Amino acid sequence: MKGYGPATFGELNAEDYDRLHDPGTTDAAVAALAALANGGRVLELAIGTGRIALPLAARGLSVHGIDASPDMIAGLRAKPGGAAVPVTIGDIADFTVEGGPFDLVVLIFNTLFNLTTLDAQVNCFKCAAAHLASNGRFVIEAFVPDVAAFRNGQSFRVREITAQSLAFDAARHDPVSQTIEYQIVRMRDGAFSLTPLPMRYAWPSELDLMARLAGLELHERWSDWTRAPFTAESRAHISVYGRPA
Numbered sequence: 265m266k267g268y269g270p271a272t273f274g275e276l277n278a279e280d281y282d283r284l285h286d287p288g289t290t291d292a293a294v295a296a297l298a299a300l301a302n303g304g305r306v307l308e309l310a311i312g313t314g315r316i317a318l319p320l321a322a323r324g325l326s327v328h329g330i331d332a333s334p335d336m337i338a339g340l341r342a343k344p345g346g347a348a349v350p351v352t353i354g355d356i357a358d359f360t361v362e363g364g365p366f367d368l369v370v371l372i373f374n375t376l377f378n379l380t381t382l383d384a385q386v387n388c389f390k391c392a393a394a395h396l397a398s399n400g401r402f403v404i405e406a407f408v409p410d411v412a413a414f415r416n417g418q419s420f421r422v423r424e425i426t427a428q429s430l431a432f433d434a435a436r437h438d439p440v441s442q443t444i445e446y447q448i449v450r451m452r453d454g455a456f457s458l459t460p461l462p463m464r465y466a467w468p469s470e471l472d473l474m475a476r477l478a479g480l481e482l483h484e485r486w487s488d489w490t491r492a493p494f495t496a497e498s499r500a501h502i503s504v505y506g507r508p509a
């Protein structure tokens with residue numbers, strides 16, 4: 265999407281991120297990730313304002329982060345414990361972070377899909393693998409693509425409609441590149457805002473191939489953070505990768 269770079273998400277969303285982006289799964293995610301980390305070192309890719317990293321650090325884990333957005337990291341720093349988390353400002357498509365190797369590398373909340381090319385996603389897997397300890401785990405949380413949501417390559421969904429306000433999502437889908445140009449449009453009391461979010465989706469099996477290219481294999485796949493089984497009906501997945509046994 266023209267005019268959209270790695271830091272744009274934070275520029276547009278940091279101020280209201282915690283209020284508007286609560287998936288309601290944080291406690292379960294933290295519990296599952298802490299179990300996988302098993303007391304070891306954690307690296308969160310796209311750490312954001314620390315929704316996951318801070319509770320993990322509060323459990324005594326050593327947590328590092330990387331994020332492209334100084335605005336999101338300012339939000340992390342402003343929270344209790346946020347100043348103590350080592351953070352690298354950089355692009356998760358191509359990174360080196362000191363302080364490893366890590367027992368757990370985490371990339372959740374669909375953020376792999378913020379990388380809008382196949383090459384960038386594959387390289388992210390390779391960089392994650394390069395930072396993993398020999399028995400380490402790389403955890404991805406992502407939605408399962410739903411191309412049926414698009415009609416004639418487009419989708420439209422009303423979020424809110426009142427006498428004074430209208431908010432809707434508009435998207436355009438390219439099935440060849442697996443990219444979606446997406447905007448949240450909000451109008452209230454005469455004010456108007458656009459929140460763009462370009463993404464490239466990938467199927468779970470495609471992520472398994474990216475993992476193989478990075479020298480990893482799938483160890484576990486759940487449909488949610490309670491470790492519910494992943495089935496053909498699952499709308500999301502948590503995939504746990506590691507080196508072949």
Ligand SMILES: C[S@@+](CC[C@H](N)C(=O)[O-])C[C@H]1O[C@@H](n2cnc3c(N)ncnc32)[C@H](O)[C@@H]1O
Nearest residue numbers: 270274310311312315331332333336355356373
């Ligand atoms: C949906 S938020 C997720 C934040 C946090 N992981 C969480 O679960 O709350 C996406 C984060 O990815 C970061 N981000 C987006 N593209 C990035 C890139 N190419 N490199 C590094 N960070 C990126 C944004 O700045 C933002 O902090």
